[in-house]
Amino acid sequence: MSAPPSRPTAPSWLTMPDDANALDPAIWPASAARDEAGVLSIAGVDVGDLRDAFGTPLYVFDEDEVRAHARRAVAAFRDATAAHGVAARVYYAGKAFLSTEVVRWVTAEGLAIDVCSGGELEVALAAGVDPGRIGFHGNNKSVAELARAVEAGVGSVVIDSAIELERLAAIVERRRVVAPDAVQPVLLRVNSGVHAETHDFLATAHEDQKFGFALEDAAAAVARTRELDALAFVGLHCHIGSQIFGTDGFAESASRLVELHAALSEDGEVPVLNLGGGFGIAYTSADDPTPIEALAAGIVDAVARECEVRGIPMPNLAFEPGRAIVGQAGVTLYEVGTVKPVRLGGGAERVYVSVDGGMSDNPRPALYGAQYSARIASRVSGAALALVRVVGKHCESGDIVVDHEYLPGDVAPGDLLAVPATGAYCFSLASNYNYLARPAVVAVRAGQARVIVRGETIADLLSRDAGIAEGNA
Structure with a gap:
């Protein structure tokens, strides 16, 4: 195929294809x-x-492409964690794309579901998901949303602020009128101070942003959570960004989170460390995303090293691959x-x-x-x-x-x-x-x-x- 004589307006990353009809397998579904x-x-x-x-x-x-990516992610993280004697849970990001059919596909392939609004929660529940496999994120969950999550029995609520912590505890206390043994498992979202080198709007773990607790405030928030018998503190959560290639940012974030995890473990159990995800995909031929197996091995090994240095047991891990499942x-x-x-x-x-x-x-x-x-x-x-x-x-x-x-x-x-x-x-x-x-x-x-x-x-x-x-x- 012939090409134009010059490309003065093309960006440097755009490669002139040998064939503009060809389908790059890194970008298209395998069945294309x-x-x-x-x-x-x-x-x-x-x-x-x-x-x-x-x-x-x-x-x-x-559909088969979605299912294949889900299976591959589950296998990658389960294999990586099993090598260190711990377990992994992998969440599908509802915000990427959500419908009852897709929820059924990914849960059938072993994923849990991450939601961040009452609407997303209802879609997941309508799909018939075991509520215990749902995690509920969000920086401003309403009283009604939290009450619905508690009533439904979601597996975890990710606490994003001190106000939300108290709000949720009060909701569970009211729930105990009809369910005396009600306790809501929670994770605490913390900002590790590490953020991915992505667009500013996609970097969600540097300090000047709306999500989570600063590292220096996390211990006090966990202590307060442990005081409230309506809540069960089960671990920490961190998210460093989206459309991420490579493991360097995760390794640095893991170092800081494991340090906090070790300190918190002195006063009680911290069973889970959720390291987020946001793994990148190829949108153009210039993109070179890291294979999910390499991401899983690199991140999990980094956590294992940090735990070994501190002489503490490695916790179970959780991950949120994001767009990598469905993109x-x-x-x-x-x-x-x-x-x-x-x-x-x-x-x-x-x-x-x-x-x-x-x-x-x-x-x-x-x-x-x-x-x-x-x-x-x-x-x-x-x-x-x-x-x-x-x-x-x-x-x-x-x-x-x-x-x-x-x-x-x-x-x-x-x-x-x-x-x-x-x-x-x-x-x-x-x-x-x-x-x-x-x-x-x-x-x-x-x-x-x-x-x-x-x-x-x-x-x-x-x-x-x-x-x-x-x-x-």
């Missing part, structure tokens, strides 16, 4: 393939058939509406490819400057490469779906465009900006497709407008 006509399929389902049946934009999830399993389909070459000066040109979705179905580029990849999904082309920017249909200049990509220069209205690695934080962050209805979520497996989250309609949106006379919506 093209047929003889070049039409993309996922899990044996033709994307053209998906468009015809469900419309676009459309979120597509490969690569998702692909978003769009239809191209317009194509517009824009001259940039000095002979440079960028082609703007507008699709029928945008920041309402994936706000991550606008929020974080996140980079994605794209491929024409309805055909292959041998046309010369063009540097493109895939944009949405919203009335915002920042409405960008894929900021920089090379596509065949004959990309045209009516083409199906597929954006991979959209399984995490796209549906979850979706909105109705400009009154666009949120897309459906479809699961594909073994040549079959089914809706797991119904797409919205304009009628759905109008039904919420109290100014519309009944019957006219």
Whole structure:
């Protein structure tokens, strides 16, 4: 395939592909393939058939891909901890993507569920999850949310503040009117002072942020928790960020947490250390995420070394891989509406490819400057490469779906465009900006497709407008 003579507007990380039709296996689901006509399929389902049946934009999830990542994570951490004679629990991050079907997939493969709102809790419970396998996060859980968690019997509540500690204890005391033996297991979220080298909005363990207790305040909070017989202190929790490659940050954080763990163990048991996760995935060919097995071994070995140095037993560990479970399993389909070459000066040109979705179905580029990849999904082309920017249909200049990509220069209205690695934080962050209805979520497996989250309609949106006379919506 021929290439443009120069690339003055392309970022340094963007590699010009030998073939702009090729599917990078590090980014796409393992089942993604093209047929003889070049039409993309996922899990044996033709994307053209998906468009015809469900419309676009459309979120597509490969069920077997999600399950495979879940199994791999569970095996990696269980093997790593078993080598040191302790156990591991691995949590699926509900905030990445949540539906009852996905909850059933990941719990069937051995994951527990992490939720951070009353709504997420209800989805997990509606999926039939054992409440004891649910962990409840969040920096401002309401009284109603905490009461529901206690009533449901969630396995752990992650305490985020002194106010929440007292609030939860009071709720459990009231619960004892009908359940005299009620006790709520809790972990204390602490900030280790280590944060991942990610976008500022994703780094969540440096001191100037809303989550958790500072290290120097944690001991007093634990002491207070131990005074309250309504609460059972079971361990510490820390989260250093998201989209993390490598183990260095975790190793440094583990050093500080084990020091605190050792001090707390002098006055009582500290059975669990939850080191968080937030492991990265590949969004573009420039990304090189660390294999989950290497992450598991590196983090667990770091904890073991810190415990050995201090002469203390190693606690059981917990982890939250985050987007690494579901991110690569998702692909978003769009239809191209317009194509517009824009001259940039000095002979440079960028082609703007507008699709029928945008920041309402994936706000991550606008929020974080996140980079994605794209491929024409309805055909292959041998046309010369063009540097493109895939944009949405919203009335915002920042409405960008894929900021920089090379596509065949004959990309045209009516083409199906597929954006991979959209399984995490796209549906979850979706909105109705400009009154666009949120897309459906479809699961594909073994040549079959089914809706797991119904797409919205304009009628759905109008039904919420109290100014519309009944019957006219």
